[in-house]
Amino acid sequence: SYDLTQSPxxxxxxxxxxxxxxxxxxxxxxxAFWYQQRPGQAPVLVIYKDSERPSGVPDRFSGSSSGATVxxxxxxxxxxxxxxxxxxxxxxxxxxxxxxxxxxxxxx
Amino acid sequence: QVQLVQSGAExxxxxxxVKVSCKASGYTFANYDINWLRQAPGQGLExxxxxxxxxxxxxxxxxxxxxxxxxxxxxxxxxxxxxxxLKSEDAAVYFCARENDGxxxxxxxxxxxxxxxxxx
Numbered sequence: 680s681y682d683l684t685q686s687p688x689x690x691x692x693x694x695x696x697x698x699x700x701x702x703x704x705x706x707x708x709x710x711a712f713w714y715q716q717r718p719g720q721a722p723v724l725v726i727y728k729d730s731e732r733p734s735g736v737p738d739r740f741s742g743s744s745s746g747a748t749v750x751x752x753x754x755x756x757x758x759x760x761x762x763x764x765x766x767x768x769x770x771x772x773x774x775x776x777x778x779x780x781x782x783x784x785x786x787x
Numbered sequence: 788q789v790q791l792v793q794s795g796a797e798x799x800x801x802x803x804x805v806k807v808s809c810k811a812s813g814y815t816f817a818n819y820d821i822n823w824l825r826q827a828p829g830q831g832l833e834x835x836x837x838x839x840x841x842x843x844x845x846x847x848x849x850x851x852x853x854x855x856x857x858x859x860x861x862x863x864x865x866x867x868x869x870x871x872x873l874k875s876e877d878a879a880v881y882f883c884a885r886e887n888d889g890x891x892x893x894x895x896x897x898x899x900x901x902x903x904x905x906x907x
Contacts (some may be wrong), residue, residue, distance in 0.1 A: 710891040721882055721897040722832065728891055755810075765832055769892040775848065776822075776892050781831045 682777035683766050690785040697753040699782045701766030704747065709768045711749035714744060715763045716781075725764075726751060735756040753784070791883050791898035798904045799873050806869040809883030816864035817841040817874045820886040821877040822894060823857060831887045833879075837886060838866060839894045840858040870903075 683703035683707065691697045711729050716720035724733055726742035729749060739754045753760055766779040794808040809821060822837040836847035838857040845857045851870070859866045866883055881901045884894035 710893075712891065714894075721900050722894075723896055723897070724893065726894055727887070727895075735896070767832075767893060771834040773892050774846070776834050776894075778832045778834070 682770075683768060683779035685764075685766060685779035685782045687780070688783045688785065690787055691756050693758060694755055697756050697760070697784055698699045698746055699751045699753075699764050700765075701750070701779045702748045703768065703777070703779070705768035705770070705777060706747045706749055706770065707744055709773065711742065711744060712766065712767045713740075713751045714765045715760075716765065718773045722765060756784075756786055758786050760784060761782065789885065791885060791896055793881075793883060793898040793901045796902040796904070798906065800865070800907055801873055801875065803810055803811050803873050803905075804869060804871040805873060805903050806867055807881050807883075807903070809866045809868070811864045811866070811896050814885075816859075816861060821857075821859070821866040822884045822886050823855075823881065824884060825881045826900075827876070827879040830879075832882075835868070835881075840866060867878055873903075873905045877893045877903065879903060 685701050714725040715725045716722040725736050725740050729744045730742040741752045743750050763781045765781045791811045792810045797805050800806050819842050820837045823835040825833050838845045840859045854871050856869045883898040885896040887895040
């Protein structure tokens with residue numbers, strides 16, 4: 680089982696907006712982080728500290744937080760965004776990371 | 788640019804040990820903790836532990852204590868993860884990841900992954 684809860688799958692058509700949510704006791708005390716993982720590849724950080732975007736990540740990726748739920752939003756979804764997305768936070772003392780089970784984004 | 792390059796795929800028998808390496812480049816190796824995570828086929832990410840390359844202090848997830856050892860060779864900027872007593876459930880892709888030193892506990896760079904197969 681995982682410490683954070685994500686819905687297993689989300690499907691959207693190209694150009695639409697995809698919203699992937701993640702909930703858990705870690706929030707809002709701890710930050711949320713999001714990773715994109717394409718098949719056969721390592722995860723890549725796409726959002727850090729709830730809503731910050733690393734350099735090189737397209738601005739169609741955004742993050743938000745509300746209470747015990749955090750959300751990754753992908754606006755104007757493109758075919759290349761099809762991947763698994765994992766949310767991650769930390770335990771109450773920030774001694775170790777905790778993960779969600781991942782959400783598979785399918786671009787129809 | 789920051790790079791973590793891991794060793795190649797391994798095939799091991801049950802009960803054996805595996806040691807995976809992770810060579811860092813593009814930054815000062817001693818300044819960032821290295822974490823190890825794994826991903827079983829079709830499953831999510833599982834954290835195994837971290838190591839401080841500056842002083843070799845480690846912390847392991849409870850699940851792996853007694854079976855995992857994380858070490859480093861600072862002279863070649865390389866971290867290692869050894870897992871002993873392999874079981875079929877240990878078949879997974881193992882990743883090293885650099886822990887960011889800013890606010891929050893997260894990973895800003897990952898190795899490419901090392902596939903470990905456990906089969907008799």
